[in-house]
Amino acid sequence: MRRPPAITGLHGAGGIRIVTLDWKPVSWATVVDHYAVYADGALVGKTVYPHFVHRGLDFTGVTRSYSVVTVDAAGNRSAQSRPAAVANLTSVTISGTPVATVGTFDGKGSELALSPKGYAEYPTRFPSDVDYTFGTSTPAADWAYLLPGPADKWAGTKNHRATFRFDLPAVPEQDLDLALWLIDSHASLAASALLTINGTEAGRLTFANGATKGSTIADSTYPGSPLKPSYLEQPLPKALFRPGQNVLELFKDQGSWIAYDALGIFARR
Numbered sequence: 001m002r003r004p005p006a007i008t009g010l011h012g013a014g015g016i017r018i019v020t021l022d023w024k025p026v027s028w029a030t031v032v033d034h035y036a037v038y039a040d041g042a043l044v045g046k047t048v049y050p051h052f053v054h055r056g057l058d059f060t061g062v063t064r065s066y067s068v069v070t071v072d073a074a075g076n077r078s079a080q081s082r083p084a085a086v087a088n089l090t091s092v093t094i095s096g097t098p099v100a101t102v103g104t105f106d107g108k109g110s111e112l113a114l115s116p117k118g119y120a121e122y123p124t125r126f127p128s129d130v131d132y133t134f135g136t137s138t139p140a141a142d143w144a145y146l147l148p149g150p151a152d153k154w155a156g157t158k159n160h161r162a163t164f165r166f167d168l169p170a171v172p173e174q175d176l177d178l179a180l181w182l183i184d185s186h187a188s189l190a191a192s193a194l195l196t197i198n199g200t201e202a203g204r205l206t207f208a209n210g211a212t213k214g215s216t217i218a219d220s221t222y223p224g225s226p227l228k229p230s231y232l233e234q235p236l237p238k239a240l241f242r243p244g245q246n247v248l249e250l251f252k253d254q255g256s257w258i259a260y261d262a263l264g265i266f267a268r269r
Contacts, residue, residue, distance in 0.1 A: 008023065009022075014089045020053050021051065023050050031073040034046045036069040036071055038066065039064045092177040096268055096269060098267075102262065107229060109183045113145060116145070119145075119155075119215050120154050123155060131163045149257055151191075152257055180263050186258075187211055191256065200240055215257065
């Protein structure tokens with residue numbers, strides 16, 4: 001038996017609930033059936049590409065030792081690659097303290113307005129889009145489960161804005177963190193939205209394409225759920241904030257809808 005060559009250049013990066021791995025593929029002289037991916041010695045997946053995403057991890061960061069084995073068309077296996085230690089990220093919902101939130105960070109959107117499938121009512125229920133004040137507004141009445149985009153005919157084929165208002169007693173001493181969790185998004189047109197804090201651009205949020213089912217299903221947690229949840233978390237410089245009322249806006253000027261799990265601002269401990 002002649003072993004196929006081992007892969008080289010294995011490296012990875014951690015995200016919320018995922019680790020993404022890449023490596024240099026073996027030469028075309030080897031007919032590769034697949035690459036077998038291991039984490040801490042346990043098989044976690046197979047792929048025909050020199051790329052793998054380890055999904056379904058916890059929200060607390062854990063460092064794992066990853067390795068990859070080449071398996072050729074005859075079933076012969078290479079030696080394991082040199083290991084790469086990669087950690088998934090700890091969510092700010094775990095590491096931080098909530099300042100203001102809407103929705104529950106639980107993989108479900110059923111507590112939000114119009115959920116689970118009332119999207120067609122959005123233009124009449126929210127003719128001027130969502131404007132939510134933390135501490136006064138209620139999720140079930142005032143925060144729509146979807147944020148539509150200009151590609152959505154049912155929402156008027158126009159840009160849409162979600163406004164989230166919250167109070168701070170003073171300018172924070174440290175940067176704050178945004179957590180925007182989605183239970184799903186449009187399968188091919190999730191695109192992006194512009195994020196502003198108190199009228200200042202804080203970046204463009206790019207959304208992962210989902211499964212589209214989140215427009216009619218509110219739960220991504222049950223076994224076999226067709227939804228594809230995703231998680232965006234990023235720091236927000238303390239200089240963006242002010243004492244009193246602060247205003248976060250998501251301006252969906254590209255693509256189609258996203259379906260919320262929850263949105264929140266978190267202070268660092």
